[in-house]
Amino acid sequence: xxxxYPILLFLTAFVCFGKPIKIKDSFLxxxxxxFISPQLASSGLIDLDKYQAIKDxxxxxxxNLIPGNQDLERAKVQSLGLSYVQISVDWSEPxxxxxxxxxxxxxxxxxxxxxxxxxxxxxxxxxxxxxQLVAVGIDEEKAKKDLDIIWKPTETWQGFIExxxxxxxx
Numbered sequence: 001x002x003x004x005y006p007i008l009l010f011l012t013a014f015v016c017f018g019k020p021i022k023i024k025d026s027f028l029x030x031x032x033x034x035f036i037s038p039q040l041a042s043s044g045l046i047d048l049d050k051y052q053a054i055k056d057x058x059x060x061x062x063x064n065l066i067p068g069n070q071d072l073e074r075a076k077v078q079s080l081g082l083s084y085v086q087i088s089v090d091w092s093e094p095x096x097x098x099x100x101x102x103x104x105x106x107x108x109x110x111x112x113x114x115x116x117x118x119x120x121x122x123x124x125x126x127x128x129x130x131x132q133l134v135a136v137g138i139d140e141e142k143a144k145k146d147l148d149i150i151w152k153p154t155e156t157w158q159g160f161i162e163x164x165x166x167x168x169x170x
Contacts (some may be wrong), residue, residue, distance in 0.1 A: 026053035032121035134168035
């Protein structure tokens with residue numbers, strides 16, 4: 001399956017956007033890297049040396065959803081002139097406050113290129129999925145396809161998804 005991932009990434013980009021996105025080889029080396037659109041991508045943990053590719057693509061903002069000390073990453077990202085925000089999302093207890101902080105950032109960065117990551121792209125893909133639903137108004141079926149490419153949420157995370165959807169329903 002690992003060998004098919006670069007092909008699937010290219011085909012997803014082509015099908016979703018009608019034209020291929022120029023995908024850097026460096027992106028293929030980032031765990032579960034996934035373009036949602038040309039303006040938004042998410043992934044799992046990224047090596048610090050891969051941030052140059054993030055900058056070269058044109059991403060302007062990095063949102064890290066991993067708890068704990070992220071000082072080295074913050075320093076690297078900011079040294080490249082990108083904005084950096086860490087939202088500490090507890091794996092076993094994601095909160096409405098976590099999502100609302102994320103939503104505020106996404107609205108603030110609207111129109112810019114945004115890169116969101118966590119350890120495996122489970123938290124990040126879930127937050128991006130929910131953002132697509134509640135703030136962008138993307139059809140749930142389309143938004144769910146991006147989430148399904150990465151993972152099937154656990155009971156805890158499915159409960160979190162339902163809580164956010166209920167909170168933001170019309």
